[in-house]
Amino acid sequence: MVPHLITALTGPINELEARVLESMPAIERWFRLEWMEHTPPFYTSVDLRNAGYKLAPVDTELFPAGFNNLTPEMLPLAVQAAMAAIEKICPEAKNLLVVAGPQAEESNPFYLTHLERLREVFMLAGLNVRFGSLARTLVKPRTLALPDGGELVVEPLVRSRHRLGLANFDPCTILLNDDLVAGVPGLLEDVHEQYLLPPLHASSALRRKSRHFASYEEVAKRFAKLLGMDPWLLHPMHGQCGQVDFGTAEGLDCVKSNVDSLLAKVRRKHKEYGIAERAFVVVKSDGPGGSEVLTVRDAKELDDPERRERMRRSRAQPALPVREVIVQEGVPTYERVNDAVAEPVVYMIDRYVVGGFYRVHAARGTDESLDAPGSAYVPLAFAESHQLPRRGAKPGASAPNRFYMYGVIGRLAMLGAAYELEATDPEGEREAA
């Protein structure tokens, strides 16, 4: 199908991959037991970076877009996973309301195709699907054209005292695909009779990357213990600063000292493993918004006014000068598709891996974020059963095996998100670990 993908990474067989493949039944059993204790998010996408010596998630999205980038051949897996998910939540459900993100109002053709794909998945799983929107400008149903010639209707949400729905449409479950970056609107609050998923405390406005990665580290440590390996091979170290204004330089000392100490830790790890790589960290917003990701090799680089200005401008809410910042170990990606730098993205519904693709950016380096304008998406070919390791095939020798490993790390990140949501649940009894 897309033969070059099969060799997207054919680097040396690394110990991590070999360990993951030989431990497969134990890994799957471990996940099974974890999911008995922890509820997976409804749907998740995870960006991974494969440095050869290290494989780690760098972003765990709980309101994933991009289902349009999965191959149609992956649909049956998605449908089966959706069936399993619905059965647990609301088996008697007839209707599913999907709250579309603002990209729908902007008529973004990729996003609309993504919504249509979600509709297909849940229709095939046995639900009538309709789309709502939080956009204040939407006062009556709006028909949007799909790139394939079809249509998709987005309707205003209708709130009664206890329930949320659309005109003549009362859903059992409401699936949020709007990450609520600007905050949780009152319309969505106190919906207690229906299932609102993901829960509001998973919204971008309330999530903190540092909290996610602290939970992920806990997961990575448990998993590494199972496999008898160093958890650092799976997780990016991080530090965090609560009050930073890149304009006035308030709090910048915290960022710089975090950069210094993290670079030192990374260098020690590189030395331990004999990695010739030059250490770097990334500096990004810990909270909502801020697509800017600074790649930093020396704390002094943060004195550069041009770089600080970039960070200052990159804010979800320009009115707020202060922001929380996460400083994270940089993981280079050595995956390439047709000479362009690529990073794998894994998609999950409930606890199942349903597909994946490579995010590719020709103009970016191995140490830069690829989630930026100009990126392209190459679906992972399904014909070769990428989800599944081929028995007997040497680790690293074939894409199927690699994709299994990506599915494992993707699920670890999802499990991290499950821990995170338990720890941050305002109604939860469970304390953060």
Place this chain on the structure above:
Amino acid sequence: MVPHLITALTGPINELEARVLESMPAIERWFRLEWMEHTPPFYTSVDLRNAGYKLAPVDTELFPAGFNNLTPEMLPLAVQAAMAAIEKICPEAKNLLVVAGPQAEESNPFYLTHLERLREVFMLAGLNVRFGSLARTLVKPRTLALPDGGELVVEPLVRSRHRLGLANFDPCTILLNDDLVAGVPGLLEDVHEQYLLPPLHASSALRRKSRHFASYEEVAKRFAKLLGMDPWLLHPMHGQCGQVDFGTAEGLDCVKSNVDSLLAKVRRKHKEYGIAERAFVVVKSDGPGGSEVLTVRDAKELDDPERRERMRRSRAQPALPVREVIVQEGVPTYERVNDAVAEPVVYMIDRYVVGGFYRVHAARGTDESLDAPGSAYVPLAFAESHQLPRRGAKPGASAPNRFYMYGVIGRLAMLGAAYELEATDPEGEREAA
């Protein structure tokens, strides 16, 4: 991939298919609710016959072989379904014991490949899989060569007072792939600490086709009510005789009168629907064994000594002259692959359709059983997502839509088996409906 398959049946759009496709979300919801009340068999394969005017299951196998005939692309679906199945039964399980059928001892290469496929599915779902055998001749582990160059080991079963396993292998779940046609051995009885699946009362020695089809009729009626259609479009009518000796002609009157009355019923139905088909019934063993299936268009044909002799010889246990007989409405199959008569076979694990293929027999007619020496197997191509109806595509216009319908009827037959096993459970409280 296999383009001729995509047009295996391109007959007129029939009302049944249109009704099934337009009712998809309601159908999936209905199944969801049924599976809340009824436990699906662990794994099931169903033979279907599509007459154009009628689509019905003709055999529901609870110890399916033939996983080797599914395409490798279908593996991920099978693995996902196996994960869901195990999670319900024995989530903490490490080991799965598969009891292989006698075809393993015979080193049947297709069957060994089938076993290897099962091993792959359950290993990928997180279990260590080993094979046991009930063969008395097996006293130590035996290594068998697989056609692809690999090997497979079959070991003698080891029974302790309360548990069943292999030497140094204590499974949580024991999966029977031997249908126990000759009866249930004592070795398998009173296994109460482990899960033995399918349960012993599902074995071929104890099952009766007439009981299954009575349960299936109940399911077909409920489903037909949901869709507002005639259940006859989905189920083959049948009659049953308890004591027949084809050698002495004892009980033959019962068979003949059943043939007469069934032919009359079928003709009335044909008249009602304006079907030009000549009515026929099939006569076959109701209980274990007996591969012979007589196609009968007139009760007088049963006076033919040659035909009776065929039925007499076709017995699982030649020592027993008397057998139970089922007389069933014949459903012709109008599916063809490369001019050979074909019938679809649907595979399920737990409640999920995981794949299918066409059983093809060049030397057989549309009104004959294709499950006979000389049959071949053509996997349903996966590249076109056969499991899923394509939205907007007209019913009948594309193979994907047809396969969805086959998956629905396959699942109805599986649900029939679930009703059947509840009704025949010796420890069940629930009475037969």
